[in-house]
Amino acid sequence: MTHHHNDYDVVIVGAGIAGAIMAKQLGEQGKHVLVLEAGTGTDGRFFDQGKEQGYESYMERFFTAMAKIPNAPYPNNPNAPQPLVTDIQKPPLDKPVSDHGYFVQYGPDPFASTYTRSEGGTTLHWLGTCLRMLPEDFELQSRFGRGRDWPISYQELQPWYEIAEQHIGVSANADVQNYHQIDNPSVQLPFAENYNYPMEQIPQSFLDQYLAKGLQGMQVNIDDHTYPIDVVATPQGRNGMPRGDYRPVGAVGNPDLGQRCAGNSNCVPICPIQAKYSALKTLEQAKQTGNVTIETQAVAYHLAVDDNTQNISKVHYKRYHSTDSAAFEDKAVTGKIVVLAAHAVENAKLLLASNVANSSDQVGRNLMDHPTMLTWGLMPCKIGAFRGPGSTSGIPSLRGGAFRADQAAFRIEIGNWGWSWPEGAPIATVPDLIDKQGLFGPALRHKIAEEYPRMFRFGFLVEQLPDPDNRVTIDDQYRDQLGNYRPVIHYKVTDYTRAGMAQAKEVSDAIFQRLGVEPFTQYKTSDPGYVQYQGKGYVYNGAGHLVGTHLMGKDPTDSVVNRDQRSWDHPNLYLVGCGNMPTIATSNPTLTMAALTFWAADNVLNALDQY
Amino acid sequence: MYRLSDFYRLSAALTGYEEVELQGTGVGSVYCQTLSKWVRQDVIEALYAQAEQIGALDNDASQARFYDQIWNSAKLGPVARNIIKMWYLSIWYQLPADWNALYGVDDFSADKQPVEDYVISSNAYIQGLVWNALGSHPMGAKQPGYGTWAFPGDTAKTHNLD
Numbered sequence: 001m002t003h004h005h006n007d008y009d010v011v012i013v014g015a016g017i018a019g020a021i022m023a024k025q026l027g028e029q030g031k032h033v034l035v036l037e038a039g040t041g042t043d044g045r046f047f048d049q050g051k052e053q054g055y056e057s058y059m060e061r062f063f064t065a066m067a068k069i070p071n072a073p074y075p076n077n078p079n080a081p082q083p084l085v086t087d088i089q090k091p092p093l094d095k096p097v098s099d100h101g102y103f104v105q106y107g108p109d110p111f112a113s114t115y116t117r118s119e120g121g122t123t124l125h126w127l128g129t130c131l132r133m134l135p136e137d138f139e140l141q142s143r144f145g146r147g148r149d150w151p152i153s154y155q156e157l158q159p160w161y162e163i164a165e166q167h168i169g170v171s172a173n174a175d176v177q178n179y180h181q182i183d184n185p186s187v188q189l190p191f192a193e194n195y196n197y198p199m200e201q202i203p204q205s206f207l208d209q210y211l212a213k214g215l216q217g218m219q220v221n222i223d224d225h226t227y228p229i230d231v232v233a234t235p236q237g238r239n240g241m242p243r244g245d246y247r248p249v250g251a252v253g254n255p256d257l258g259q260r261c262a263g264n265s266n267c268v269p270i271c272p273i274q275a276k277y278s279a280l281k282t283l284e285q286a287k288q289t290g291n292v293t294i295e296t297q298a299v300a301y302h303l304a305v306d307d308n309t310q311n312i313s314k315v316h317y318k319r320y321h322s323t324d325s326a327a328f329e330d331k332a333v334t335g336k337i338v339v340l341a342a343h344a345v346e347n348a349k350l351l352l353a354s355n356v357a358n359s360s361d362q363v364g365r366n367l368m369d370h371p372t373m374l375t376w377g378l379m380p381c382k383i384g385a386f387r388g389p390g391s392t393s394g395i396p397s398l399r400g401g402a403f404r405a406d407q408a409a410f411r412i413e414i415g416n417w418g419w420s421w422p423e424g425a426p427i428a429t430v431p432d433l434i435d436k437q438g439l440f441g442p443a444l445r446h447k448i449a450e451e452y453p454r455m456f457r458f459g460f461l462v463e464q465l466p467d468p469d470n471r472v473t474i475d476d477q478y479r480d481q482l483g484n485y486r487p488v489i490h491y492k493v494t495d496y497t498r499a500g501m502a503q504a505k506e507v508s509d510a511i512f513q514r515l516g517v518e519p520f521t522q523y524k525t526s527d528p529g530y531v532q533y534q535g536k537g538y539v540y541n542g543a544g545h546l547v548g549t550h551l552m553g554k555d556p557t558d559s560v561v562n563r564d565q566r567s568w569d570h571p572n573l574y575l576v577g578c579g580n581m582p583t584i585a586t587s588n589p590t591l592t593m594a595a596l597t598f599w600a601a602d603n604v605l606n607a608l609d610q611y
Numbered sequence: 612m613y614r615l616s617d618f619y620r621l622s623a624a625l626t627g628y629e630e631v632e633l634q635g636t637g638v639g640s641v642y643c644q645t646l647s648k649w650v651r652q653d654v655i656e657a658l659y660a661q662a663e664q665i666g667a668l669d670n671d672a673s674q675a676r677f678y679d680q681i682w683n684s685a686k687l688g689p690v691a692r693n694i695i696k697m698w699y700l701s702i703w704y705q706l707p708a709d710w711n712a713l714y715g716v717d718d719f720s721a722d723k724q725p726v727e728d729y730v731i732s733s734n735a736y737i738q739g740l741v742w743n744a745l746g747s748h749p750m751g752a753k754q755p756g757y758g759t760w761a762f763p764g765d766t767a768k769t770h771n772l773d
């Protein structure tokens with residue numbers, strides 16, 4: 001059923017995971033919801049394998065793309081432009097900005113992360129890692145004198161974590177994920193008694209098992225404290241064996257077997273069999289309530305405010321007709337409540353462009369990511385690289401600890417795809433074997449067979465603190481072809497984070513030495529993410545974890561939303577997405593954000609009762 | 612087809628795969644056509660003829676001749692290397708500019724040279740030899756099945772865990 005009036009109970013901007021959860025929760029309670037989505041739609045094609053213009057068309061785009069970057073399968077759309085990893089450059093010293101691509105960057109360090117503007121949003125190509133935050137992550141200021149405290153605690157969020165895990169369909173075992181086996185109390189996680197994830201843990205890769213054996217009993221020393229190094233399976237939003245009668249939504253394969261991940265090794269950028277969670281699944285459920293309308297090709301650009309009530313009175317948007325032309329219709333819509341779910345950068349941009357919700361002057365500020373440092377090398381024997389999901393385990397033992405007073409914590413991700421991230425292997429590296437090493441015939445085949453299965457890499461997701469100078473702003477000079485603002489970004493990686501990178505490199509070196517890994521890590525001064533700390537060079541990459549541009553707090557003077565995730569300034573405006581998170585800590589942020597969004601949906605439902 | 616059989620024979624020598632393995636990919640004729648599209652026929656003929664003359668690369672003398680007359684030849688070397696890259700990576704790379712100046716097609720028009728490197732087809736990507744060579748499957752296709760990544764990739768040769 002479509003709602004024909006131009007005013008809705010709730011208008012949601014953005015059809016990613018945050019917008020989809022909100023729409024589903026409200027739709028199920030009979031609320032009339034309109035979702036405005038800037039990108040093009042998928043017309044249900046993700047759920048219809050047979051269609052001409054079906055899911056296969058995305059696969060086709062991916063297979064034939066030269067640069068197999070995260071956005072490769074998804075159509076480029078100048079009316080809803082998106083940042084691409086291939087656009088990232090070091091902001092030049094001789095000019096004020098780097099404006100290659102969609103982002104305009106003032107530096108001093110490049111912001112290296114991206115997102116997707118298309119129905120389904122960035123979960124179309126996320127990896128699906130679903131870790132909870134640690135209790136101490138919510139209290140960085142009071143425990144370590146760093147960053148900020150959240151207005152809510154781990155205990156308060158715990159039931160919402162459970163709801164989010166059940167909804168995404170996370171595969172993991174709670175008795176592993178509470179980290180009680182790790183001899184570091186800081187990282188241990190309380191889980192509710194008898195709680196378990198909806199699907200069993202995804203099998204750990206051969207590499208994970210090899211590392212777990214080799215690192216047994218290993219410890220490192222930081223500030224006179226000893227910390228263990230433990231390999232632990234990572235909770236993932238991809239289908240494993242379902243527990244009990246749990247059944248995941250919309251995937252190919254046998255439902256009784258959980259429509260399981262079949263090891264396509266392509267989670268980023270596109271799972272060919274829908275075994276990985278994407279927001280399209282939640283959107284489908286939202287549509288099935290009959291109360292949710294999704295209008296695609298609709299870019300919100302202005303929020304109007306009622307001077308008397310301070311409510312958002314209208315959402316203005318540009319409805320374009322095709323991706324080939326900049327022609328659009330200017331439209332506006334009203335909702336009793338308005339929810340922004342357009343992703344951290346786009347939410348901030350829309351608020352700044354409308355001059356709303358910013359009495360604290362914190363909108364756009366405190367942009368965080370996980371600067372991700374890689375180390376790579378050759379294992380002494382074949383560990384079966386280039387197989388399975390992108391990462392099935394990590395080393396979480398340094399996610400927390402007393403050292404956070406001085407330096408960033410980090411999580412170590414174990415990569416299953418050899419040197420694909422650091423070197424673009426195999427596609428980008430094989431030409432050198434031929435052109436530079438002169439290999440062909442059996443020698444070439446042999447070299448690949450002997451070396452590539454030994455390729456190994458770590459990823460270190462290093463914590464960043466909220467810094468008001470790391471920010472998204474807008475500038476009249478920089479607009480896209482529809483006349484909307486492009487994000488202008490100021491970003492730097494401070495010594496706190498750099499010290500964490502240096503620590504991570506030391507831990508990596510110790511692990512490499514212990515296992516006999518031949519190191520190949522190279523941090524080139526020409527790499528966009530090259531930074532120095534105490535005379536040594538390191539390189540960070542973007543993680544795609546954009547956090548903190550409209551953070552939540554206890555005090556209206558230094559935060560944008562309250563613990564209900566409602567704007568302090570506008571009674572009918574709610575914000576959702578990772579932008580609400582006051583700190584990023586060491587977990588990939590989406591699970592925490594999804595938990596918060598379920599909470600926010602409850603708050604919106606309660607608020608609607610008053611209308 | 613006469614030329615296709617020449618193409619397979621040369622490809623086997625260049626890639627280290629048996630002709631039957633190459634035929635099993637089903638994309639050999641597409642590669643053969645791709646080669647003809649971007650390289651002058653007389654250059655291709657010269658390459659086949661040279662390879663024919665050298666014969667099997669099963670001794671030092673024939674290998675030395677191969678390096679000298681094909682691999683290090685300004686005219687034939689870049690073409691031979693492109694053939695290997697097609698088979699392993701399914702990509703047609705632009706030939707070097709200096710090669711083009713000397714041996715490129717006569718009517719040097721836009722449609723005679725690709726504007727950029729490109730993936731030959733989605734099926735070619737899936738059939739890329741590199742995946743088989745490294746003991747796995749193309750990312751995004753030929754899925755090996757749930758949990759297979761927990762086993763050693765290459766049982767015969769992998770170091771024992773214990």
Ligand SMILES: Cc1cc2nc3c(=O)[nH]c(=O)nc-3n(C[C@H](O)[C@H](O)[C@H](O)COP(=O)(O)OP(=O)(O)OC[C@H]3O[C@@H](n4cnc5c(N)ncnc54)[C@H](O)[C@@H]3O)c2cc1C
Nearest residue numbers: 014016017018038117118121122127128129300544588590
């Ligand atoms: C390569 C990569 C891997 C990742 N892996 C992980 C992981 O393993 N684990 C994890 O926790 N996180 C991961 N992330 C991060 C995760 O994808 C994001 O945190 C999450 O998708 C954000 O969800 P969202 O709904 O807030 O935003 P999005 O998913 O980006 O959705 C926002 C939606 O709003 C729309 N929109 C934008 N502007 C407008 C506008 N003006 N008007 C209307 N609509 C608009 C967009 O088109 C989009 O559909 C990864 C990210 C990347 C890039």
Ligand code: SF4
Nearest residue numbers: 261262264265267271
């Ligand atoms: S490994 Fe493959 S099947 Fe599994 S989630 Fe990733 S892409 Fe999908």
